[in-house]
Amino acid sequence: MxxxxxxxxxxxxxxxxxxxxxxxxxxxxxxxxxxxxxxxxxxxxxxxxxxxxxxxxxxxxxxxxxxxxxxxxxxxxxxxxxxxxxxxxxxxxxxxxxxxxxxxxxxxxxxxxxxxxxxxxxxxxxxxxxxxxxxxxxxxxxxxxxxxxxxxxxxxxxxxxxxxxxxxxxxxxxxxxxLPDSTAVVAYTSGTTGRPLGCALSHRGLASPCDTLLEGWGHTAAPPGEQxxxxxxxxxxxxxxxxxxxxxxxxxxxxxxxxxxSAEALSAALRTFRPTYFYGVPSVFERIYKTFLRTAQQAGRGALFERAAETARDFAAACERHRLGEGPGPGFDLRLQHALYERTVYRKLRGALGGRARRATSGGSSLNRELSLFYEGIGIYVHDGYGLTETSGGVTMQPLGREKSGTVGQALPGTDLRVADDGEILVRGPSVFQGYVGDDAATRAALAHNGWLATGDLGRLDSEGYLTITGRKKDVIITNSGKSVAPAGLEHRLRMHPLIHQAVVVGDNRPCVGALITLDPEFLAHWRAGLAPASDAPNREAREENALREEITRAVAAANSAVSRAESIRVFRILAEPFDLASGLLTPSMKLRRDLIVQTYALEIDAMYQARSRGRSQGVVDESASWDEADNVFR
The missing domain is CATH 3.40.50.12780 (ANL, N-terminal domain)
Incomplete structure (x- = not known):
């Protein structure tokens, strides 16, 4: 450990x-x-x-x-x-x-x-x-x-x-x-699998991460002298x-x-209230980025935005290397280019969030490193932190002046972190819950490590104590060849494509890894509008399907480039409707209910794999060896 x-x-x-x-x-x-x-x-x-x-x-x-x-x-x-x-x-x-x-x-x-x-x-x-x-x-x-x-x-x-x-x-x-140790809240877990459990959280437990964050980071919520x-x-x-x-x-x-x-209501509230500090879950930051990109493309400035976004990421990465003592910082040319985009692009993007926020916090799940660098590069540093219901919220935060994108920071003062031999994150500290209401067995199981809370999350700690979340223990996929795959990283990379709204990686007891994909409705409409002129209407549907297949195939290939061949997505299916709260496939905190999604789309998953295996030689001995090329099936 x-x-x-x-x-x-x-x-x-x-x-x-x-x-x-x-x-x-x-x-x-x-x-x-x-x-x-x-x-x-x-x-x-x-x-x-x-x-x-x-x-x-x-x-x-x-x-x-x-x-x-x-x-x-x-x-x-x-x-x-x-x-x-x-x-x-x-x-x-x-x-x-x-x-x-x-x-x-x-x-x-x-x-x-x-x-x-x-x-x-x-x-x-x-x-x-x-x-x-x-x-x-x-x-x-x-x-x-x-x-x-x-x-x-x-x-x-x-x-x-x-x-x-x-x-x-x-x-x-x-x-x-x-009393501080009296129960203040019974907060139910997301219930991504099974019934949600009621976590008893004390007044002290809920106050602890708030007070710690305020003491160490509260001054960053606004410029000096401003509320x-x-x-x-x-x-x-x-x-x-x-x-x-x-x-x-x-x-x-x-x-x-x-x-x-809704995007419209949130955008209007940000423009009129103009907060000095912003917060959200990764899907919110992803949606804002895609809105920036779509708006720029609709105005004929898509190429400008993409160049500005690349410069923002490069500038932020150089700044990060400098503050971590690993590099000299942005060079003259990069600083000059960044300053140009600050006047022409970045301040307008900040204006869409009210114009006053220079820092933000992301929680609920890990924020993609490239997305984190983008926001830092446009002038809004996003602190990616980690916490869960059983810890009354925050467990980690990015240390000021030593922030490291792609991680969720270091343990909050007073909170202890361990990573068990199987990769599970263990937590001990003042914010850990009092127990599950009416379920002593579940409470004992969660605190079975001599009082350390077993979070169910997988992660790794580097030599300086920065924690990187790699997935959920219960979400790990094991293919029929015995390969273990953590789906979170692949899903994060897929969602970075502007057309992809959600992604669920599947593959338990299957010959390879697959994915269910939903599309972003707003970006899809924008993409379709720019695909072909109206005069080409007779062939438009076929052109769209082929182009969409090619675009999503490229997104899958890009996601696969970061993992080994055995972990890569070989089949995928695009679903007609997104997963949402109304269907019960999302939790209130916008997390995927994986087990229910797999049950709901069992027929589609079966068809996805069956379609890929049709026509294969009956003489193939090692079936997994025949799953070499990514395929796709549209619903």
Whole structure:
């Protein structure tokens, strides 16, 4: 095993519960803006909510919760998008000692029933009538559930009215008995395989990575003397979103909410709110890059963008070598070229993200190194970090001044990392969860390494303690020739092609590695529009299919160039529809539910391999030897 413990932990400022940060800020600086809300008059304008205004609203809602019978230790689910009311409700529940159970609003009926029953929720807050109907359809199986509150029907106002007779002192007394080691959140894992498990996360556990990151990296969220600001848009049903919210509330960053994850809504919010710090998952950064490329091509500047992107990557790579003591930095010609593109290209790209952000964070899964270098080269360094639900969020971060793209950085101060002999990443530290709710056996299995958390992720540590994620232990594919293949790297490289939206590498007990591929709808439409003139309509469909086959074949070949022949993709199929939340093939954190995808597309996978093997000689002894050329089958 390789073991790294980099530094003592940052001093935790938590003496009670997570709600205390709002009350403390209101006492110290009552007029400090803490949240920005869209104006009712003009949606393009944002109105600031001060610390004292937020505290008072939290207190009024908390009184309503007390009047409704919510007591310390009760579990209340919040099944809503990332919106202002979510933050108010979460703080109010923590103020009275209750535990929050975040549920993604698009969860299926069966998922909702399972989580509400497994957690023993006494109440649930939903957004709209559709969600009320979903919960209503499973109420018979939930004897503990007493309340269903609907945000769009004025739930907060109703709670405030209900709690008018409750003294402020009642809430204050409840808030003061909340201990740092009390459970604050029961967060359900992504459920990429099997039922999701409820992770009990304490107030201290959730605060720990936030406080450590704020102490070591908080000053990078904005220029000196300026209040940092963050647009929260990832779901609070995922621990990454909760950690961002916690950092804003505990670190004095101005937070705005964007519940709509569409490209148009997110783009508009970024342009109007103009955050100083950006965050997302790799798919968000991939989508932004492809939007840049598509926009440039539509304007007839595709070649210019590609040259600028290549210069950005080269410049960032040279800067990285210099800061790691491995090179002199960018040469004169490269600096000159970079400066030219800064005036003509890069500042416009930053403007699409609001124009003020110079740093960002990526989490949820590893960010492709080439993509990381691109963003650094245009002036937005993306810190690629690592964490999971069981660790209350962050475990690693890029050390300032020693950032290394392609890795997820080093262990946070106070957190220990090990890589077991089989490549599994083990973690120990203050943010590790209290256990799985109602599943002692799963808890013991996860902590079986003498208290170290077995993450289920595979990785490697270099001599300086930088961690590189290589995949998930349960995702490793073993072909019928016995070759083990980690699919994550191939999938990352495939997704870098602008036409490819998603990729799932398959091949368990098959003669070779294959892939299911979905296409980016917006880029596909743009690509088709520029493929052939309208006058060529009779032959257009055939031309498109042939051209698309050739383009995706080139993308597969490019991905294969980074792996051995035995690990390379030999067959692939393009699917008609992307994997999405509605179909249940994606988790709320946008991860692929691999087992379910393989089950759903079993016939397509069989056909993909059968089509490749047709016509092969019956005399072939070693079948795997005949799978030498990449093939493709279109659905």
């Amino acid at each position: 390789r073991d790294f413990a980099l530094a003592p932990p940052a001093t935790s400022h938590l003496t009670g519960g997570l709600a205390d940060s709002v009350f403390d800020t209101a006492a110290r600086n009552p007029t400090q803006p803490v949240i920005a809300r869209r104006s009712d008059v003009s949606p393009a304008d944002w109105e600031e909510v001060t610390a004292v205004e937020l505290r008072d609203e939290v207190m009024d809602v908390a009184k309503g919760l007390v009047a409704s019978g919510i007591s310390p230790g009760h579990r209340v689910a919040i099944m809503a998008r990332t919106r202002y009311e979510w933050t108010v409700l979460g703080l109010a529940l923590w103020a009275v000692g209750a535990e929050v159970v975040p549920i993604h609003p698009t969860s299926s009926r069966d998922q909702v029933e399972w989580m509400l029953r497994d957690a023993g929720c006494v109440a649930v807050v939903v957004e709209d009538e559709q969600a009320v109907m979903t919960v209503g359809s499973v109420c018979a199986a939930l004897p503990r559930l007493r309340h269903v509150w609907q945000l769009d029907a004025g739930a907060l106002a109703q709670l405030v009215q209900r709690g008018e007779f409750i003294p402020l002192a009642t809430v204050e007394s409840l808030r003061r008995i909340v 940092g600001s963050v647009l929260a848009f990832l779901p609070f049903s995922h621990v990454y979103g909760l950690m961002i919210q916690g950092m804003c509330l505990r670190g004095g960053l101005l937070m705005a909410h964007e519940p709509d994850l």
